[in-house]
Amino acid sequence: MINLLPYEIIENILKYTININSPILSYRLKFVNSIFNTIIENYDGVLPQNICDSENDKYLLLKYSNIKTLKWFLNKKYNLIHRDISTLILCDRPDVLYLLLEYERYKNVLFNRFYLTDSNIVEELNILHFGKCNRSYLILACECDNLNIVKFLLESDSRNVYYLQINGAINICLKNKNLKIINYLYNNYKYKIYDKNIERIIELKKQLFKQINIK
Numbered sequence: 001m002i003n004l005l006p007y008e009i010i011e012n013i014l015k016y017t018i019n020i021n022s023p024i025l026s027y028r029l030k031f032v033n034s035i036f037n038t039i040i041e042n043y044d045g046v047l048p049q050n051i052c053d054s055e056n057d058k059y060l061l062l063k064y065s066n067i068k069t070l071k072w073f074l075n076k077k078y079n080l081i082h083r084d085i086s087t088l089i090l091c092d093r094p095d096v097l098y099l100l101l102e103y104e105r106y107k108n109v110l111f112n113r114f115y116l117t118d119s120n121i122v123e124e125l126n127i128l129h130f131g132k133c134n135r136s137y138l139i140l141a142c143e144c145d146n147l148n149i150v151k152f153l154l155e156s157d158s159r160n161v162y163y164l165q166i167n168g169a170i171n172i173c174l175k176n177k178n179l180k181i182i183n184y185l186y187n188n189y190k191y192k193i194y195d196k197n198i199e200r201i202i203e204l205k206k207q208l209f210k211q212i213n214i215k
Contacts, residue, residue: 018043020048022057023048027073046076058084061073070096071099081109085109085137097149097152098152101157107157112161142169142172142173145176163189166189167194
């Protein structure tokens with residue numbers, strides 16, 4: 001029945017609906033029919049900042065959505081918080097992290113000194129999927145043994161806030177024997193690594209070399 005209304009009236013109804021619904025629920029309206037799809041795709045307003053999506057819906061969006069869909073949300077100032085960046089790391093979405101660099105508001109979440117910790121702080125992160133994880137993005141990337149995201153965090157911003165956590169990252173990698181990340185950090189940031197950690201890296205390499213020779 002709504003299809004019988006003039007296009008302008010349908011457009012106004014949808015714009016009003018977007019302002020009173022959660023963002024993901026509003027986006028789903030595009031699948032009702034071609035008219036809805038056109039209006040939602042071309043919507044250029046700001047998504048509501050005070051109406052939140054469910055944890056499960058947001059997780060599915062961040063884990064599975066393609067870049068085009070995520071751009072729709074980001075261009076409308078979709079609300080991403082610290083935990084959402086952690087979700088992207090845990091879901092191995094470096095493509096989305098690089099997309100966030102195009103937006104100053106999201107860069108400020110990615111490279112915020114407030115989130116730098118002594119690597120001992122954990123937080124509950126969507127217990128349906130992850131449980132507890134480290135609050136530091138760099139340490140979390142090391143725990144996931146994700147070299148691509150470690151590189152992203154250390155190389156993508158001139159403020160270099162994560163330089164402060166390189167030794168914390170080394171500790172985690174030595175514990176878990178994440179050799180690719182250790183080699184990357186050693187080869188590129190040796191001047192930031194404490195002498196005692198240099199010694200531990202050398203000792204680990206000696207041990208692994210012996211194991212290879214024994215085999």
